[in-house]
Amino acid sequence: MSNTIDLPRRGFLGAATMALAAAQLGLSQAARAQTAMPRAAPLPATAPGTHKTFGPIKHVRAGVLNVGYAEAGPADGPVALLLHGWPYDIHSFVDVAPLLAARGYRVIVPYLRGYGSTTFLSADTMRNGQPSAIAVDMIALMDALNIRNAVVAGFDWGARTAAIMAALWPDRCRGLVAVSGYLIGNQAAGKQPLPPEAELQWWYQFYFATDRGQAGYKQYTRQFARLIWKLASPKWDFDDATFDRSAAAFDNPDHVAITIHNYRWRLGLAAGEARFDDFEKRLATAPAISVPTITIEADANGAPHPKPGTYASKFTGRYEHRDLAGGIGHNPPQEAPTAFAQAVLDVDKR
Numbered sequence: 001m002s003n004t005i006d007l008p009r010r011g012f013l014g015a016a017t018m019a020l021a022a023a024q025l026g027l028s029q030a031a032r033a034q035t036a037m038p039r040a041a042p043l044p045a046t047a048p049g050t051h052k053t054f055g056p057i058k059h060v061r062a063g064v065l066n067v068g069y070a071e072a073g074p075a076d077g078p079v080a081l082l083l084h085g086w087p088y089d090i091h092s093f094v095d096v097a098p099l100l101a102a103r104g105y106r107v108i109v110p111y112l113r114g115y116g117s118t119t120f121l122s123a124d125t126m127r128n129g130q131p132s133a134i135a136v137d138m139i140a141l142m143d144a145l146n147i148r149n150a151v152v153a154g155f156d157w158g159a160r161t162a163a164i165m166a167a168l169w170p171d172r173c174r175g176l177v178a179v180s181g182y183l184i185g186n187q188a189a190g191k192q193p194l195p196p197e198a199e200l201q202w203w204y205q206f207y208f209a210t211d212r213g214q215a216g217y218k219q220y221t222r223q224f225a226r227l228i229w230k231l232a233s234p235k236w237d238f239d240d241a242t243f244d245r246s247a248a249a250f251d252n253p254d255h256v257a258i259t260i261h262n263y264r265w266r267l268g269l270a271a272g273e274a275r276f277d278d279f280e281k282r283l284a285t286a287p288a289i290s291v292p293t294i295t296i297e298a299d300a301n302g303a304p305h306p307k308p309g310t311y312a313s314k315f316t317g318r319y320e321h322r323d324l325a326g327g328i329g330h331n332p333p334q335e336a337p338t339a340f341a342q343a344v345l346d347v348d349k350r
Helices: 015-025 096-102 131-144 155-167 196-201 202-210 210-217 221-232 240-251 254-267 274-283 337-347
Strands: 058-062 064-071 078-082 106-109 151-155 173-179 294-297 319-324
Touching: 058 131, 064 096, 064 131, 078 096, 078 155, 096 106, 096 337, 131 155, 131 196, 131 274, 151 221, 151 337, 155 173, 155 274, 173 240, 173 319, 173 337, 196 202, 202 210, 202 254, 210 221, 210 254, 240 254, 294 337, 319 337
Parallel strands: 078 106, 078 151, 151 173, 173 294, 294 319
Antiparallel strands: 058 064, 064 106
16 A cells, blocks of 8 residues: 555654664664654663563443543553554553653553443444544543543554544643644535545445445455555564454444544434434544654555655644654554653653
């Protein structure tokens, strides 16, 4: 897949030691800072796959959900809220969480609606995948856990959710780390045609718009997810055990419905809930994000993503963009955990 197409829908002693650390972090020389970002002390390099599992999964009633989440670090530490994407799960952060916990952070890694042990409290609640609904879920989670504010970090659906939170509730977000930058979109933008090469990269979105696509995703969920992993991170040599740990989250009874509704909503083919209309109106204006932000892009990201230059102006506070080198794909926290964790520390450095 081409990584150069601008896709507006969608919508990180001694000289030798420093050089080695930079290589292990996967940071390219192309990192650019619009405003100087303070640096936290460098993290020790952690190889991807060092950790396999989290501790026992916790649960809390939050909004319309019973949210399943992993937690690490001291209960009184500053909070880092880490948000996964589709089709991934909390294990994207299984190496990031211990790094942050060791620096004193209380790390919260929730299953988004439709994943893992997160379930709806009522059978009557719409299985809604629209982006603002997921962001509201995360604010409700913070309220339920008595978290006043957090550094919010994510990729794919998680990056979009984190950006929406930072745009609509900046007082709840001490900082933002977002892979592929500013991913806030709206239905009007989703209806606009793109060049053929760009449309090709969204093949699954069109597939999900059909009854056949919904039936196919339900029948072949794991095969579909594995294909997306390979296409989105073509140089990531993940093994069966790594995939299977995450794929278990797709057994959630609402996973297919949430996935299909998300992509149909983006194309304007499915309605959302009226209670989110005001949020969507604000998001449709492409609001600026004022909280301290680090955006990340990877050199082997095979998923549709915008060019960094197209979204830099959307961040009006302290801001830095970082490029990851070394064959890193669409899932930087799992493929380059040290670099991702370092970005969380740096964006929160005062």
